[in-house]
Amino acid sequence: MEFRYLGNSGLKISEITYGNWLTHGSQVENDVATKCVQAALEAGISTFDTADVYANTKAETVLGDALKGERRESLEIFTKVYWPTGPAGKNDTGLSRKHIMESINGSLTRLQTDYVDLYQAHRYDTETPLEETMQAFADVVRQGKALYIGVSEWTADQIREGVALSKQLGFQLISSQPQYSMLWRVIEDEVVPTCEEVGVSQIVWSPIAQGVLSGKYLPGEKAPEGSRAADEKGGADMIKRFMNDDVLTRVQGLKPIADEAALTMAQLAIAWVLQNPNVAAALVGASRPEQVAENVKAAGVKLEPALMAKIDDVLGDIVERDAGKTKETAPQKRVA
Ligand code: NDP
Secondary structure (H helix, E strand, O other), X not given: OOEEEOOOOOOEEEOEEEEOOOOEOOOEOHHHHHHHHHHHHHOOOOEEEOOOXXXXXXXXXXXXXXXXXXXXXXXXXXXXXXXXXXXXXXXXXXOOHHHHHHXXXXXXXXXXXXXXXXXXXXXXXXXXXXXXXXXXXXXXXXOOOEEEEEEXXXXXXXXXXXXXXXXXXXXXXXXXXXXXXXXXXXXXXXXXXXXXXXXXXXXXXXXXXXXXHHOOOOOOOOOOOOXXXXXXXXXXXXXXXXXXXXXXXXXXXXXXXXXXXXXOHHHHHXXXXXXXXXXXXXXXXXXXXXXXXXXXXXXXXXXXXXXXXXXXHHXXXXXXXXXXXXXXXXXXXXXX
């Protein structure tokens, strides 16, 4: 495993980070979840990402159980706050001081730890003054419940404003967690340059486009059993954006490029995001331990510019690059 600094900080994280969205507490049974976490630890992954909202808090519990007994100082545990949890009451959502203060306590209890290394605003809250949110984060850090603060799917301007306030309040906002893959490159024009300027790294989600870039979904064919696209508990709905024959056909064209690099297609997809120096980690999911063992081999891989260009030629115009998508795909109002 290789490690990278997170933003302008002294914190090192594993460049392949394990996340448990849609899997723990939902798609996969707890014993499989534990085996995936074990496979991650064995492969040298030290950084784990979850959120209060995953499986409506169950994912944090599963991860906490799976990491029990590990040396806390050897791990980096990340979680998030914003989306409605529990009974989804009027204050069980967003980035108000009340919800942040209550949510961090719930997360720490479920994760069975005294602090998280990174606490992230899972989206921007259009209904809470940013000053209130940042003051609450400052207090969470001062209470020792989180060491660093991050955000997810914030626009370049929102990140810039958040970082300025964090400096005034005396804590470190060091990460942005956006979607990024060969197919979804909307952060490249605005979010990445701004983050480079203000000392923030990307921790990128769905680098394999939820499994699509592994090449296992074939155009015109039914999704393999047990795959996310076949998961009616939520996965199928989440992945459907990429499940069309145009995308799936182009993706098959990446196979010879992966072969040339002596990588599997999933490894190629992960290595691709890691070529961007502003990316601190590729945040991968897994429904089976074998996937973790395969995917970690993307750590440290260097892709030559000629090979990167071939990828662009094969994918052509199916790549989404519109910087406006960060704002467009984020909630325009706080989700109740
Ligand atoms: P990936 O793109 O890594 O997709 C992971 C899924 O792809 C697996 O669960 C598995 O699904 C399939 N897969 C993985 N490896 C292979 C392989 N080698 N061969 C074939 N199939 C494979 O990322 P996710 O979409 O899971 O997201 C990763 C993490 O990012 C999340 O757990 C979460 O921590 C974070 N995230 C953050 C968001 C945010 O808003 N901040 C939003 C979404 C995710 P299967 O076997 O079921 O097909």
